[in-house]
Amino acid sequence: MARESNVQSGFTLWELLLVLFLMGVLLTTVTPHFGSAAQQVRVRVNLANMEKIEGAAQLYRIDVGVYPSSVLDLVHIPKGVSGWRGPYLIEVPINPFNSAQSYQIDTFGQVSYSGGR
Template sequence: MACVAGMDRLKKGRQAGYSLWELALVLFLMGVLLSLVVPHFSSSSYYVRQQVDLANKQRIEGAAQIYRLDVGNFPVHVSDLVYLPTGISGWRGPYLKEIPINPFNSAQSYQIDALGQVK
């Protein structure tokens, strides 16, 4: 029955297809659905960055503790955990494979204070 109605439409000179209103309605509904879904993904992205940042800080602080056991004091820079600093004896590193990258700002590096805590 639907095919017959479509054929009648074609015979009368009208083309089969969707009207502008039908397309606008579909686009509007897609926009509403996307606006409901996108905030969920952006919040999970922030959570993942937080967890990566926490893991990086814990790795650096653990490596700084081992560095202190070997050298006698905490490292001045995070790079001291990867590369042999000049004038240091007892260094048995590298204590980290690479310098961790800050997930919130890749231009900003981690800093170690005098107590081996990461800022």
């Protein structure tokens, strides 16, 4: 008759801790790359928004003769303006860095926001 051995299979606590440690090291090396990609997307969206507004401001100036005083003038007809053929924008673009900050147009048709250009 064969004797049964009392051997248990499984992982030791040290093996589990080693695997968790290695997973933590991998996550800390990979995570910063995802954060920088999101920042690059925000920068590109911001530049696209600014170019879109500047293009619409140019069209507004061609029709009206002066640059708009605000971005809202590109969406809704301002009072007392003749020659307006808009809307030049469907909606006012949202700032990807801070939705509370709005874009501004200066007297030369350049776009900026509170955080700079």
